[in-house]
Amino acid sequence: QVQLVESGGGLVQAGGSLRLACAASGRTFSSLDIGWFRQAPGKQREFVAVISRLSGATTFYADSVKGRFTISRENAKNTVYLQMNRLELEDTAVYYCAADPDGSWLSDSDYRYWGQGTQVTVSS
Numbered sequence: 001q002v003q004l005v006e007s008g009g010g011l012v013q014a015g016g017s018l019r020l021a022c023a024a025s026g027r028t029f030s031s032l033d034i035g036w037f038r039q040a041p042g043k044q045r046e047f048v049a050v051i052s053r054l055s056g057a058t059t060f061y062a063d064s065v066k067g068r069f070t071i072s073r074e075n076a077k078n079t080v081y082l083q084m085n086r087l088e089l090e091d092t093a094v095y096y097c098a099a100d101p102d103g104s105w106l107s108d109s110d111y112r113y114w115g116q117g118t119q120v121t122v123s124s
Contacts, residue, residue: 002026002099002113009095009118012087020082020118022097029078030054032100036071036082037108038093038120048095050105051080060105064090087122094119 008020022034035050049071052058056073070083080097095118098111 002032004097004099004113004115006095006097006115006118009120011121011123014087014089014122014124016087016122017083017085018087018120020084020095020097020120022080022082022115024078024080024099030075033105034071034073034080035098035101035105035111036080036095037098038091038095039117040090040093043093045096045108047106047108049082050101084120087120089122089124092120092122 003025005023006020008018010018012018031053033050033053036048037045038048039045047062048065049061049069051071051073059071061069068086073080097115099113101110102112103110
């Protein structure tokens with residue numbers, strides 16, 4: 001079992017920055033691929049970013065956030081971060097971290113473990 005807890009969400013003006021954190025427990029953290037997803041009101045949950053297990057040498061981003069968001073991991077703290085810069089109104093959503101995909105990194109249905117989510121609201 002893996003438990004995930006997100007933090008760092010909040011209200012920010014367009015153009016601003018936030019850093020989300022995903023703290024994990026229950027299994028060797030470094031062995032887990034970790035992804036971030038988001039769900040805006042009335043929309044389906046969508047992929048945001050993913051980082052590979054161990055050193056996190058491989059990362060992948062949705063086109064909508066590429067160049068603005070950075071995913072990273074700190075295994076000593078069992079934490080994955082999502083640094084979000086140049087935030088846009090369209091980034092408003094509940095952000096979820098997820099772990100241990102059994103298949104595609106991009107498909108939310110393939111992830112076995114989920115956090116409860118953290119709200120990010122971008123205002124004009």
